Amino acid sequence: MGHQELYWSRPRKFGRGSRSCRVCSNQHGLIRKYGLSKCSQCFRQYAKDIGFIKLNLMIFLQRIIQGIYPMKNHDTFLYIK
Known part of the structure; x- marks a missing residue:
């Protein structure tokens, strides 16, 4: 072989x-x-x-703090103001 x-x-x-x-x-x-x-x-x-987008972590965290993106905590969504 x-x-x-x-x-x-x-x-x-x-x-x-x-x-x-x-x-x-x-x-x-x-x-x-x-x-x-x-x-x-x-x-x-x-x-x-x-349909994927490149996301900068610092910008994402700033938007979470501003309340634009929801943060999931257990079973409820929390919007930070």
Whole structure:
């Protein structure tokens, strides 16, 4: 048995080898959260088209303090004034 017969001989039904990016078929840096199945490079390229926004943590915390975004505390939403 040579290298060609053994290289891709076992079936890839689960694990990292079975998943790839749906855009470029890359297997590295795969983002599977929310069913994206995109590599990190393709995600950065298409994030705005999908609807993701880049959020600065300091601006987000300032808006929470101003009461623009709700803060979840147990089962109720608290708006800080």
